Amino acid sequence: EVKLVESGGGLVQPGGSLRLSCATSGFTFTDYYMSWVRQPPGKALEWLGFIRNKANGYTTEYSASVKGRFTISRDNSQSILYLQMNTLRAEDSATYYCARDISGSSTWYFDVWGAGTTVTVSS
């Protein structure tokens, strides 16, 4: 069974940092792109970025809203995805999800999501 389990959320002060983890199991981690998506309370889903698979060199891509502040990385030996978040702002308060990307020649989607971890940025 494919499983994604996020952790690391919590309360952090504005300007602070936090690192989220996404422990994965049930699939060959290095074969897949992995994404981070967040949802602020009462707002829509927002894709933050992804990290490519082994075949594509584990490179990353980010949305403009987090580029330069957030970093996605992966520990392929332990099948864990990370999201390092720096210079946090109140508007970064959200539930953060990791998701597995399925990419094909003419399609792309998130087929498995974690349960999410909540980040609150407040003084």
Added chain:
Amino acid sequence: DIQMTQSPASLSASVGETVTITCGASENIYGALNWYQRKQGKSPQLLIYGATNLADGMSSRFSGSGSGRQYSLKISSLHPDDVATYYCQNVLITPWTFGGGTKLEIK
């Protein structure tokens, strides 16, 4: 960025009815459109991918259609279990962008 606009923002219908949710893109996305269902307290679940393809394990009462800039999600014979918020997603060009969501309730 490609902007995704869903309507309506909320919807209330009776059991057994058929409802349609629409999603408009700010430019042609050539069918690169997914739908997700998010039930209260749960993470989103893939419903439709590539505009028309039903995800594994999802009910055939759900169907997707559309092309170019306009897409629709139809739910036939509404069940109480369909109560959820539905999101469309552009996957033509990064950043992948989502619609604002449609909250479906049962009358």
